[in-house]
Amino acid sequence: MTPDQEKALAGILPDWEYVPATVLHELPDVLDRALQAGARPPLTFLGAGMTAIVLGSHKAAYKVGRRLSDSLIEGLTAEAEWLEIAKRTPGVKEHVVRTRRFFPAPVLVIVNDEVPQVSKSTYGLDLWGLHQRMGALMKAEGWGTPEFKETSYIVGPKGPILVDASVNVRFGKRFLAYVKDILSGKRLWLTERPQDLAWALETEVTDGRLTAKEAEWAIAKLRELS
Numbered sequence: 053m054t055p056d057q058e059k060a061l062a063g064i065l066p067d068w069e070y071v072p073a074t075v076l077h078e079l080p081d082v083l084d085r086a087l088q089a090g091a092r093p094p095l096t097f098l099g100a101g102m103t104a105i106v107l108g109s110h111k112a113a114y115k116v117g118r119r120l121s122d123s124l125i126e127g128l129t130a131e132a133e134w135l136e137i138a139k140r141t142p143g144v145k146e147h148v149v150r151t152r153r154f155f156p157a158p159v160l161v162i163v164n165d166e167v168p169q170v171s172k173s174t175y176g177l178d179l180w181g182l183h184q185r186m187g188a189l190m191k192a193e194g195w196g197t198p199e200f201k202e203t204s205y206i207v208g209p210k211g212p213i214l215v216d217a218s219v220n221v222r223f224g225k226r227f228l229a230y231v232k233d234i235l236s237g238k239r240l241w242l243t244e245r246p247q248d249l250a251w252a253l254e255t256e257v258t259d260g261r262l263t264a265k266e267a268e269w270a271i272a273k274l275r276e277l278s
């Protein structure tokens with residue numbers, strides 16, 4: 053980076069030196085999209101993972117997709133939709149970051165509340181138990197359980213809060229509606245293959261979460277496209 057570039061970066065993200073060197077080159081595009089989603093400088097660096105760089109601004113956390121690949125778009129879209137249901141589900145909403153807004157691609161930013169970390173240690177907290185209980189409550193809403201990682205939780209003032217909800221499994225009527233949206237063009241058709249969607253719908257029928265009649269039209273349509 054040239055001194056001028058460093059100065060420009062420091063104007064928007066004063067603590068940019070905490071950003072891992074491996075993702076530094078992604079910052080210009082990531083910052084640009086965070087600003088498009090409403091972040092107002094100076095921003096703070098909250099963290100980075102495989103899928104996103106997370107920036108803080110005025111008590112909000114901007115989870116910015118690192119790449120605009122189809123699988124990342126699918127993943128962050130599912131995460132944003134999961135969080136929307138989580139924030140209305142008793143027993144879950146108390147332990148999950150409160151989501152505010154989702155900006156689809158090409159911005160691809162989930163805006164959540166920032167969680168103030170009061171402890172770095174999760175020692176003695178039954179995160180796995182909490183995760184399983186929330187997973188069961190969300191399954192009743194037609195959602196799979198996000199991948200479990202200790203680093204997905206932040207210990208806030210009221211205890212552990214799940215901030216990373218990477219998930220892409222939908223069940224029953226929620227899954228059927230998802231497939232129908234893809235077939236009707238309401239959702240982008242990204243990485244999924246018609247034969248896999250048909251197979252997944254058949255499993256929903258076998259497992260009793262959908263009736264054969266409910267799934268019939270979508271399965272036939274997907275078989276035509278396979």
Ligand SMILES: Nc1ncnc2c1ncn2[C@@H]1O[C@H](COP(=O)(O)OP(=O)(O)OP(=O)(O)O)[C@@H](O)[C@H]1O
Binds near residue numbers: 168216
């Ligand atoms: N709402 C938030 N408030 C404070 N810090 C946050 C928030 N969201 C994320 N972070 C921080 O940023 C880090 C990366 O965020 P996150 O885990 O959502 O990204 P990711 O790319 O999905 O990660 P992974 O590779 O683990 O799937 C978190 O581990 C956490 O430290």
Ligand SMILES: [Mg+2]
Binds near residue numbers: 217
């Ligand atoms: Mg993740």
